[in-house]
Amino acid sequence: MPLPLGRRTHASVLHLDLDAFFASVEQRDKPSLRGKPVIVGGTAGRGVVATASYEARVYGVRSAMSTREARARCPHAAYLRGRFDAYREASGIVMRLLREVSPLVEPLSLDEAFVDLAAADDPLLPDLETETVRAFAQVLRDRVHEATGGLTASVGLATSKFVAKVASDLDKPDGLRVVPPGTEQELLRPMAVTVIPGVGPATAERLRRAGVRTVADLEGLGLDELVSQVGKAHGAVLHSLARARDERPVVAERETKSVSAEGTYETDIVDVGLMAGLLARQAGGVAERLRSAGLSGRTITIKVRLADFTTVNRSATLPAPVDDGATVARVAKALLTELATTADLGGGVRLLGVGVSGLADWVQEDLFSMLEPDPQGPDAQPAPVVPAGLGETVEVTTDDGHPADPTADPTADSTADPVTAPTGSEADPLDEPLARFADQWPAGADVEHDEHGRGWVWGSGRGVVTVRFETASTPPGPVRSFKADDPALHPWRRSPAAEPPAAEPAAGPAAPGGSPDGR
Amino acid sequence: MKFRVERDVLADAVAWAARSLPVRPSVPVLAGLLIQAGDEGLVLSTFDYETSARATLAAEVTDDGTVLVSGRLLADITRSLPNKPVEMTLEGSRVSLVCGSARFTLQTLPVEDYPTLPQMPTATGTARSDAFAHAVAQAVTAAGRDDMLPVLTGVRIEIDGSTISLLATDRFRLSQGELEWSPNTPDESLAALIPAKVLADTAKSLTAGSDVTIALAASGQGDGIIGFEGAANGGTRRTTTRLLDGEFPKVRSLFPNEHLTIAKIEKAALIESVKRVSLVAERNTAVQLAFSDGVLTLDAGSGDEAQASESIEADIDGGDIVTGFNPQFLLDGLGAIDQSTVQLAFTQASKPVVMSGVVPEGDDDPGFRYLLMPRRLLS
Numbered sequence: 001m002p003l004p005l006g007r008r009t010h011a012s013v014l015h016l017d018l019d020a021f022f023a024s025v026e027q028r029d030k031p032s033l034r035g036k037p038v039i040v041g042g043t044a045g046r047g048v049v050a051t052a053s054y055e056a057r058v059y060g061v062r063s064a065m066s067t068r069e070a071r072a073r074c075p076h077a078a079y080l081r082g083r084f085d086a087y088r089e090a091s092g093i094v095m096r097l098l099r100e101v102s103p104l105v106e107p108l109s110l111d112e113a114f115v116d117l118a119a120a121d122d123p124l125l126p127d128l129e130t131e132t133v134r135a136f137a138q139v140l141r142d143r144v145h146e147a148t149g150g151l152t153a154s155v156g157l158a159t160s161k162f163v164a165k166v167a168s169d170l171d172k173p174d175g176l177r178v179v180p181p182g183t184e185q186e187l188l189r190p191m192a193v194t195v196i197p198g199v200g201p202a203t204a205e206r207l208r209r210a211g212v213r214t215v216a217d218l219e220g221l222g223l224d225e226l227v228s229q230v231g232k233a234h235g236a237v238l239h240s241l242a243r244a245r246d247e248r249p250v251v252a253e254r255e256t257k258s259v260s261a262e263g264t265y266e267t268d269i270v271d272v273g274l275m276a277g278l279l280a281r282q283a284g285g286v287a288e289r290l291r292s293a294g295l296s297g298r299t300i301t302i303k304v305r306l307a308d309f310t311t312v313n314r315s316a317t318l319p320a321p322v323d324d325g326a327t328v329a330r331v332a333k334a335l336l337t338e339l340a341t342t343a344d345l346g347g348g349v350r351l352l353g354v355g356v357s358g359l360a361d362w363v364q365e366d367l368f369s370m371l372e373p374d375p376q377g378p379d380a381q382p383a384p385v386v387p388a389g390l391g392e393t394v395e396v397t398t399d400d401g402h403p404a405d406p407t408a409d410p411t412a413d414s415t416a417d418p419v420t421a422p423t424g425s426e427a428d429p430l431d432e433p434l435a436r437f438a439d440q441w442p443a444g445a446d447v448e449h450d451e452h453g454r455g456w457v458w459g460s461g462r463g464v465v466t467v468r469f470e471t472a473s474t475p476p477g478p479v480r481s482f483k484a485d486d487p488a489l490h491p492w493r494r495s496p497a498a499e500p501p502a503a504e505p506a507a508g509p510a511a512p513g514g515s516p517d518g519r
Numbered sequence: 520m521k522f523r524v525e526r527d528v529l530a531d532a533v534a535w536a537a538r539s540l541p542v543r544p545s546v547p548v549l550a551g552l553l554i555q556a557g558d559e560g561l562v563l564s565t566f567d568y569e570t571s572a573r574a575t576l577a578a579e580v581t582d583d584g585t586v587l588v589s590g591r592l593l594a595d596i597t598r599s600l601p602n603k604p605v606e607m608t609l610e611g612s613r614v615s616l617v618c619g620s621a622r623f624t625l626q627t628l629p630v631e632d633y634p635t636l637p638q639m640p641t642a643t644g645t646a647r648s649d650a651f652a653h654a655v656a657q658a659v660t661a662a663g664r665d666d667m668l669p670v671l672t673g674v675r676i677e678i679d680g681s682t683i684s685l686l687a688t689d690r691f692r693l694s695q696g697e698l699e700w701s702p703n704t705p706d707e708s709l710a711a712l713i714p715a716k717v718l719a720d721t722a723k724s725l726t727a728g729s730d731v732t733i734a735l736a737a738s739g740q741g742d743g744i745i746g747f748e749g750a751a752n753g754g755t756r757r758t759t760t761r762l763l764d765g766e767f768p769k770v771r772s773l774f775p776n777e778h779l780t781i782a783k784i785e786k787a788a789l790i791e792s793v794k795r796v797s798l799v800a801e802r803n804t805a806v807q808l809a810f811s812d813g814v815l816t817l818d819a820g821s822g823d824e825a826q827a828s829e830s831i832e833a834d835i836d837g838g839d840i841v842t843g844f845n846p847q848f849l850l851d852g853l854g855a856i857d858q859s860t861v862q863l864a865f866t867q868a869s870k871p872v873v874m875s876g877v878v879p880e881g882d883d884d885p886g887f888r889y890l891l892m893p894r895r896l897l898s
Binding site: 330358361368 | 666667688689768773804805843845848869890892894896897
């Protein structure tokens with residue numbers, strides 16, 4: 001069959017996927033957890049698994065499973081709240097490596113990207129023959145492993161994005177698969193139709209009724225028949241993909257469409273004042289992310305999930321884009337007030353979120369800023385720290401509306417045993433009621449003790465924090481317990497400007513240890 | 520209560536008074552429209568504790584009396600009546616309304632629960648109704664709509680003898696207009712902050728007669744209300760509204776003292792051009808203005824987004840300058856200017872532009888100025 005115009009003749013599209021990304025970063029930084037089941041996600045009753053390490057997957061734990069079910073299947077795993085700063089940092093290292101290879105790098109999320117090797121300028125790539133790209137991909141995987149301090153990546157190479165992505169999954173984890181040009185259909189035909197992006201449960205069910213289970217079955221369906229089953233646009237796409245025809249280019253730097261933050265809460269929140277406080281805090285985090293990305297936005301949306309699981313969104317579009325937390329917070333609170341008049345928030349709220357969309361690269365300056373230095377100005381904001389204990393993650397959603405990090409979507413939630421108002425320096429004295437929900441010592445969080453050095457929270461509750469003193473560059477370390485208000489114990493934050501952590505892999509085998517989180 | 524009235528006169532007065540009905544009345548009687556029938560004809564009133572409306576109209580009153588009926592319903596009914604005399608009669612707790620062969624029965628609301636309307640302060644002076652409406656319409660262009668910043672949802676009027684200045688700002692742009700009027704006391708000096716929306720609606724609705732009377736109590740008197748009265752079809756219209764509290768910012772000092780670049784441009788061409796280039800990027804884009812060599816180049820959109828560019832002729836005096844604005848704010852200002860040629864006066868790219876009309880030789884400068892803060896590019 002002659003190749004259609006524009007179709008690539010070499011396996012020049014590379015798809016790289018970091019293996020069990022969040023869990024792997026945790027195992028890297030917590031030597032005592034290496035080789036053990038680790039589950040990152042919400043650690044309390046309503047939490048959802050974001051990532052499970054391969055050791056945990058053996059027990060049937062999967063992403064997006066409820067933490068409750070995960071605990072039933074794998075009670076001895078370490079259950080950790082996410083450390084998104086650490087994940088972003090590791091992701092940044094990998095994306096930089098890829099960009100050194102080719103200017104055409106299309107990140108899909110924190111742990112996944114396409115690279116167009118046809119645009120690469122690397123002495124190791126004199127041509128794009130199958131064996132050349134295979135050898136190059138192996139070098140790239142080694143570079144990732146070294147630069148990230150031990151993370152592994154699975155890589156797929158093919159003539160299209162679709163097949164490259166399918167290929168990277170074939171030998172996961174730590175795998176490499178090149179699909180030689182011309183063999184794509186051979187590879188796809190026996191696979192279930194759900195391997196095709198866009199074939200979700202609904203489409204799969206419709207196709208099943210038409211007798212289609214595999215890609216080969218789908219290939220046997222004419223375009224007309226396919227269109228009558230799933231609609232015109234979708235049908236045309238499936239018709240092409242079933243024949244491994246995918247000429248979509250690798251597009252560098254996908255445009256960010258919105259920036260948002262949300263948190264779910266262990267206890268339903270009934271106090272509208274507290275909801276407003278939480279939204280304001282999220283707004284601060286969102287605005288900080290906007291500013292660090294050089295973005296502003298005009299539409300502000302709040303998301304509220306009621307106790308009965310109904311989710312309500314309310315949004316307002318401003319006359320001009322903004323990037324300051326005070327304005328985002330003010331609009332979010334006004335939307336909440338408005339919502340409170342029509343929806344029954346008194347029954348409790350389990351999730352709150354703030355998002356900014358309608359992104360732009362400018363802000364409307366304020367006439368009054370010329371009159372006097374404005375104490376409410378964005379620069380004078382109190383640092384909008386989103387305490388990890390509030391169970392909020394700030395995520396950037398991209399172009400196609402998918403979260404930049406899909407696994408980050410089920411956000412961590414607050415702890416089952418909220419510590420009484422923390423007195424540590426990180427607590428916000430202005431926000432007393434928030435403290436009840438703000439577990440200052442979430443499981444897995446990085447801490448530093450004046451005497452014992454750096455470590456991570458192994459478990460907390462009833463006014464006691466247990467810390468394991470170890471880092472990526474130490475052998476497994478000892479466990480010690482402190483009072484939650486021990487003045488020598490501080491949350492440890494990586495400074496945003498900090499260079500990647502020491503990349504040397506920690507020495508020594510993982511020492512046996514109890515299950516963190518103590519449940 | 521029993522009266523007979525011309526359909527058009529009644530419909531006009533009811534529609535006017537019903538404008539002030541609260542959308543979500545805090546107490547049910549506020550949804551009512553009060554009808555008082557007496558020797559002078561009819562008085563129709565609405566009130567929401569902030570704004571009151573009072574219309575008088577001529578009618579043949581057979582029996583005096585006062586009733587309170589649903590204002591919204593009465594407005595809907597009178598608007599759709601045939602053009603025949605209307606007769607309204609109180610029958611027990613109901614009001615019957617008969618017009619030709621159409622017949623309605625309305626429930627009444629308890630008159631005794633209805634609040635007393637505020638007194639109109641003593642008249643301060645009069646202005647030509649069309650000039651007043653025009654000056655108000657120009658001023659409200661820049662008024663804020665954000666209820667969280669209540670002071671900026673008002674128009675500040677400053678009365679200094681025979682001149683009224685009107686100022687409004689939403690922090691991003693500022694309008695300043697002037698209006699000549701006839702004060703009752705020649706050296707009158709007063710200032711007030713009036714809710715912009717009420718002021719705009721009121722001024723627009725009082726243009727049937729030639730003049731409008733403005734009644735503003737001196738500071739500290741009259742419970743902080745302002746009244747407006749004008750003539751209308753078959754009677755008078757009177758509105759009072761509560762003034763806004765709070766101090767309006769000292770905005771006059773925001774106007775720059777000097778201008779380094781002054782550009783004169785044909786207004787219609789500029790409006791068309793701004794509208795065209797700002798079509799790109801889902802209306803989130805700013806429009807960049809570059810003035811150089813007798814040409815104004817407009818650009819919008821950036822990077823991977825759609826982009827647009829257009830050049831128009833400009834009479835430029837001073838150095839080249841490149842700046843940018845929220846296109847809607849720019850269009851609002853251009854739309855508020857009467858003259859066919861506009862002048863944009865700049866100091867620096869990061870400082871506000873002063874927009875005004877170029878007044879033909881020999882004409883008086885109406886004095887309208889629109890000050891607009893530019894955009895700041897991020898990163």
